Amino acid sequence: MTSFHAAIVHPDRSTTYCGEVDEEHVATARAIALLDHTPRFVREHRNRPGSLFILRDDGNLDVYEPVGAAPRASRTPAPAPIRTGEAVRPAAGEPPSGAAGTVWIPGAIRIGDGSIGGAMDTPGNPPRVTLHTTESPAGGRYLESLSSYLIEVSSEPQLVYCPVTDRVAQLGPLNESARALRNDGQRRTNREGRVNIQIEVLAYAKDPWTTGWDPARNPGWRSILAAARSWDVPDEFPAGPPGPYPGPDKPRSRSVWQNSGGYFGHCDVPGNDHGDPGALDTSKVLDGPGGGGVPPADADAFPGAGRFGPGAVNAYVTRLGRMLVSRGGGRFYRVGPGPEWSAADRRATEAFQHAQGWTGSDADGIPGPTTWELLVTGRGNDIPDGPDTGTPRVSVAHLVAAAEADIPAPDGHTTYADEVGVVEDALVAEGLLDARYADGSYGTRTRDAYAAWQRSAAGGSYTGSAADGIPGLRSLERLAARHGFTATP
Secondary structure: OOEEEEEEEOOOOOEEEEEEEEHHHHHHHHHHHHOOOOOEEEEEOOOOOOOEEEEEOOOOEEEEEEOOOOOOOOOOOOOOOOOOOOOOOOOOOOOOOOOOOOOOOOOOEEOOOOOOOOOOOOOOOOOEEEEEEOOOOOOOOHHHHHHHHHHHOOOOOOEEEEOOOOEEEEOOOOOOOOOOOOOEOOEOHHHOOOOEEEEEEOOEOOEOOOOOOOHHHOHHHHHHHHHHHHOOOOOOOOOOOOOOOOOOOOOOOHHHHHHOOEEEEHHHOOOOOOOOOOOOOHHHHOOOHHHHOOOOOOOOOOOOHHHOOOOOEOHHHHHHHHHHHHHHHHHHOOOOOOOEOOHHHHHHHHHHHHHOOOOHHHHOOOOOHHHHHHHHHOOOOOOOOOOOOOOOEEEHHHHHHHHHHHOOOOOOOOOOHHHHHHHHHHHHHOOOOOHHHOOOOOOHHHHHHHHHHHHOOOOOOOOHHHHOOOOOHHHHHHHHHHHOOEEEO
16 A cells, blocks of 8 residues: 655645555545535645645645655756846845836745746846636635745746735745746747736636636735836737637737737647636736826826725825836836835835925825826926835844833834834735735734734744844845845844
């Protein structure tokens, strides 16, 4: 009887080894997972016969590997083309030299080490998005377990999206290739175009995920669209809308694929034989006429305070950021501006408000009617020159002081709000803190989120009193390395 190594891959990609189990145990686990009412889903390893994955809706991935099987191959990205004079590859989170596109989507949950591909083979060809479906359930935390599965089988897209929860996971930078497509002969389809942003959507192709789904209610999806548009991906399907699945195969035109930009289905890619993503409502995919981009220039009326602040994701946030950049606030933005409210938007708005001579609640970093009017009309004082704040500095001592002062105080009390805001934005991106609580206050929710970071493998795998939610320099340095700020004592 075959024995199996059993392990659990957790959402933070740490692994718990559970020992050896027998064939009967694995058969029972499979049978339970196949029950309709069980929040489990079974996948075989296509390249390792006998290996089994069970995806769970709590975000964990159960892995069973036959004892004596060949060791897992290390994941080495395919070699990138060599180009004379090519710039040094930027650090994770930084835009590539000479490019204005979004590399890491603010608010997306980072899963894995971010190394999934390499430079594009044909960067002079048009930019594109390729849509897939996972042929799996959605909802819960299947986003994490499915992402872990894709990493385990070396078939990573850059993005994974759940249309039920509107959550976005990012496995690799958008300016590099993914690994979810087959080659077309010698041509590497993963590396086609200026960018090829591949998105695995948690859904079944036979049941189009756009049915009953409203893009206006899903800011996570709109943040994906904004990132694609930042790379000049056209709001169109050049090969036509994806067809129903199952159904007759569509032509997979090499000419259209290589020479056109826009959105493609997996069913459109030459050299591939999958029929996903199914008959999507393409107008919903593109967020309706006009694509939901920045409001027109004549839409100058103040949209209301609810459009701004922690958790806001909309085109008015993008417009605010662009107006602030034009008034001297560019140094506050490491990446962006974009549709998701961030600490950079708050700091730039606060600097503009201070430039008008305002103080206190009048300079809280949230635009009100007067701030908005001055920006849209070009009146008022510009943001004065100052030190380059594109890479924020966060002090452990300041965070500890903020925790000591903010936790016992009434909700919303802030101490060192800018530095706390940088950490909260990073915790939101890690999927540990709800964006609506990223308010610059080091309250109990921020403490609990930071404790989860400390316990995670990426944060240092601390336990007990060392994972109490109060930052230390080592755990803060780990967070800073992933999110582009500098940690200081």
